Amino acid sequence: xxxxxxxxxxxxxxxxxxxxxxxxxxxxxxxxxxxxxxxxxxxxxxxxxxxxxxxxxxxxxxxxxxxxxxxxxxxxxxxxxxxxxxxxxxxxxxxxxxxxxxxxxxxxxxxxxxxxxxxxxxxxxxxxxxxxxxxxxxxxxxxxxxxxxxxxxxxxxxxxxxxxxxxxxxxxxxxxxxxxxxxxxxxxxxxxxxxxxx
Amino acid sequence: xxxxxxxxxxxxxxxxxxxxxxxxxxxxxxxxxxxxxxxxxxxxxxxxxxxxxxxxxxxxxxxxxxxxxxxxxxxxxxxxxxxxxxxxxxxxxxxxxxxxxxxxxxxxxxxxxxxxxxxxxxxxxxxxxxxxxxxxxxxxxxxxxxxxxxxxxxxxxxxxxxxxxxxxxxxxxxxxxxxxxxxxx
Numbered sequence: 001x002x003x004x005x006x007x008x009x010x011x012x013x014x015x016x017x018x019x020x021x022x023x024x025x026x027x028x029x030x031x032x033x034x035x036x037x038x039x040x041x042x043x044x045x046x047x048x049x050x051x052x053x054x055x056x057x058x059x060x061x062x063x064x065x066x067x068x069x070x071x072x073x074x075x076x077x078x079x080x081x082x083x084x085x086x087x088x089x090x091x092x093x094x095x096x097x098x099x100x101x102x103x104x105x106x107x108x109x110x111x112x113x114x115x116x117x118x119x120x121x122x123x124x125x126x127x128x129x130x131x132x133x134x135x136x137x138x139x140x141x142x143x144x145x146x147x148x149x150x151x152x153x154x155x156x157x158x159x160x161x162x163x164x165x166x167x168x169x170x171x172x173x174x175x176x177x178x179x180x181x182x183x184x185x186x187x188x189x190x191x192x193x194x195x196x197x198x
Numbered sequence: 199x200x201x202x203x204x205x206x207x208x209x210x211x212x213x214x215x216x217x218x219x220x221x222x223x224x225x226x227x228x229x230x231x232x233x234x235x236x237x238x239x240x241x242x243x244x245x246x247x248x249x250x251x252x253x254x255x256x257x258x259x260x261x262x263x264x265x266x267x268x269x270x271x272x273x274x275x276x277x278x279x280x281x282x283x284x285x286x287x288x289x290x291x292x293x294x295x296x297x298x299x300x301x302x303x304x305x306x307x308x309x310x311x312x313x314x315x316x317x318x319x320x321x322x323x324x325x326x327x328x329x330x331x332x333x334x335x336x337x338x339x340x341x342x343x344x345x346x347x348x349x350x351x352x353x354x355x356x357x358x359x360x361x362x363x364x365x366x367x368x369x370x371x372x373x374x375x376x377x378x379x380x381x382x383x
Binding site (some may be wrong): 039048064139142163187 | 203206207210211213214216230231233234235237238239241242244245246253254255
């Protein structure tokens, strides 16, 4: 007497094992490999963007860890579209915006008010790097002259090497608006750093 | 309008390209924007040179589903512990040593009825004196306290009896005092 399960029982073992073993375990291994690659190739860019935005090494490190944690939690919904760096920088940008929103800060603070609220931390900077500290001061002063959106556009372009279409998606604005912010930001940087250096 | 947008996009892509073009093909406006971009890049590189360093993840990434299971397990363990402690507390209270072992309700009713028949208000007996008859203490200290209580009740009863015996004498003396006060001697 033949049952409905007979074909499955008669299936050759190697084929059955291959069917069982290929789906979850292989997918988990692929995800682990992908995250190792992301951390290796894009971790520095993500941290650099966060550092330029928050200007505190300790906060930037925490947020960078949070970026990869969020990406790992959402790995089931991630679809490979060719630019993982844009994906990670989008998460980083949202974390920065959320952090500022939660802290109740207005993005129109001037330089002195910003320094009073959140001074640049020197404790976590590597010792023996006065040139780097001076550059950090100049950078902070230069970025303070930019509007928040100009800052985001220029830093996303610099660290992510993203297209302007991707940047427009991340900052949630039309393409021409993103281009306009970039152009104005570049003009401001030239005036500040080339024509009248700090 | 679209041509203007395309032209601006191409201009900015050239101005902000990572590869620096030194062939002089940039127009004046694009070159001006490029100067600002290069100056910003140099400053960013000087302030934070670790741009291309790989990031070390501090803690192993764990799937959220496993974390949810762990939380659910902790909650279940805490709930079972709470239930266990509550049941143990009730059992300990129910079996605490030193609690007086009372008789059953049936025998208690018989005793109350018998005491009610023996109760004589005229004789001045108190119902409370029979308390020790139906309560058995298994703790010596409790037994001693019960004995002392019985003695106090007995003394109180004796004093009432003495007070009752001297009552007519007191009333006679009071009548004699009133007659002496009223007589015109």
